[in-house]
Amino acid sequence: MSRLWSLIFYCVPVFATVTFLMALNGVWPFAACQMPPSLSTAGETIDGLFNGIHVLAVVILLGTGAAIGYVLWRFDHRRNPDGKAQYFSHNTALEFVWTLIPGIILVFLAFYQMNAWSENKMVRPTTMVSGIEQPTPPLVLVKAKQFGWEFHYAGADGMVETADDLYVEGLLVVPRGQDVVLQLESRDVIHSFFVPELRLKQDVVPGMRQFAWFNSNQTADVDILCTELCGWGHYKMKARLQIVEPAEFKTYVDGLEATYQPPLASAAKQPSSISVADAGGKRD
Numbered sequence: 001m002s003r004l005w006s007l008i009f010y011c012v013p014v015f016a017t018v019t020f021l022m023a024l025n026g027v028w029p030f031a032a033c034q035m036p037p038s039l040s041t042a043g044e045t046i047d048g049l050f051n052g053i054h055v056l057a058v059v060i061l062l063g064t065g066a067a068i069g070y071v072l073w074r075f076d077h078r079r080n081p082d083g084k085a086q087y088f089s090h091n092t093a094l095e096f097v098w099t100l101i102p103g104i105i106l107v108f109l110a111f112y113q114m115n116a117w118s119e120n121k122m123v124r125p126t127t128m129v130s131g132i133e134q135p136t137p138p139l140v141l142v143k144a145k146q147f148g149w150e151f152h153y154a155g156a157d158g159m160v161e162t163a164d165d166l167y168v169e170g171l172l173v174v175p176r177g178q179d180v181v182l183q184l185e186s187r188d189v190i191h192s193f194f195v196p197e198l199r200l201k202q203d204v205v206p207g208m209r210q211f212a213w214f215n216s217n218q219t220a221d222v223d224i225l226c227t228e229l230c231g232w233g234h235y236k237m238k239a240r241l242q243i244v245e246p247a248e249f250k251t252y253v254d255g256l257e258a259t260y261q262p263p264l265a266s267a268a269k270q271p272s273s274i275s276v277a278d279a280g281g282k283r284d
């Protein structure tokens, strides 16, 4: 029986490595396991980090799988005269090594990811205002709720959470080639704002005000997903993100201002220049 187990332990990392290489090279059916092409200027850094850690994990899996398989095969009970498997309670040198190596790897990862984390989560983009560098104000206040997304655009005053905010549900339109800062809040439970193409994921926690930012160099029309299990309707908690040329974005916001109705009076109307037929909030 132990020989069978040793073969199984050999097979697991081999199978994992083969599927990993197939996914990496876009081979069916594992091609779908890859992240979609990046739309964000930060994509290259994040993908480099993601793939680097993935390769490291594959090497570790291969090493541990092979080690377990070898030990099961080599120290089989049939190789012992008394018919029992070899047994020892501990080995200080071995335990030191298998603690030290993961420790070194984790310290390495802590430094390796520092720049990517800092750029994407800590250091918010800045804007020059009257010659003074200031954090870029949020373009949109995103409110997550069971089970949809509200987008409150800064009105003429350029600030969110003021009386002239423009409210849209299920559709986020942003300009291409600019730093877009989002202010994220929740109306009820914990949600998570996720756009795989932007490599952007941020938990949205009740009572907290969080900021997320991105800069896309391409126009696009993609899904916004919730990746926190937030209730029975979690599966349908989607919205649409459209990244458009700056001129088109201006036309869109101007159109919102012209047609805007307070949310309590009626649903905000959409300008005709942007199709919202497949906006997440309506589609579901």
Ligand SMILES: [Cu+2]
Pocket (backbone or CB within 6 Å): 145, 190, 191, 192, 226, 227, 228, 229, 230, 234, 237
């Ligand atoms: Cu949710």
